[in-house]
Amino acid sequence: DGGITQSPKYLFRKEGQNVTLSCEQNLNHDAMYWYRQDPGQGLRLIYYSQIVNDFQKGDIAEGYSVSREKKESFPLTVTSAQKNPTAFYLCASRITGVSYGYTFGSGTRLTVV
């Protein structure tokens, strides 16, 4: 069954530490996206990648980094430079040129302790 897998579902991090959130898809989608959701807020775009080895900053990229070495994988690193990292992180993918509809993963809840 095709889909997007985000792991782990819950993640705790100490202040000052970097942490990497995993996102894997087996949908053969070209484009992948990372969004952040805060309570009472919409989804805000962090980074996106339309093709392997290429990615672009979204609206709130500061304090985050990504890589896209494989089509199936788009990991997000939350660095210590991110001032308020506690949030719900969503990964999504989309097949290029077919539709605007995204397929989302089930998310990772990151809490800084």
Next chain:
Amino acid sequence: DQQVKQNSPSLSVQEGRISILNCDYTNSMFDYFLWYKKYPAEGPTFLISISSIKDKNEDGRFTVFLNKSAKHLSLHIVPSQPGDSAVYFCAASHSGAGSYQLTFGKGTKLSVIP
């Protein structure tokens, strides 16, 4: 500046009645609109979409209406069911951007009361 606005954070509706969720946008370049449904601690799931060349799209109990002149769209759910209780996000995109990025509203939490 918020380009997609959902001004009602929450909505309560009786089971069997109509639910109407509203969304306004400011960017006249947007030409494709989507609604997503989201349960707590889960990713959003696609519900229905509409292109700017249409003013209505229907899928079962769900209908989306688009009023381009008012830059307004709405999602109608008829009849509403308890399983419809979730947060609904309105999203918009414009084909000229190339990246097909979606801009989301803040969401409306729908509660359908049995």
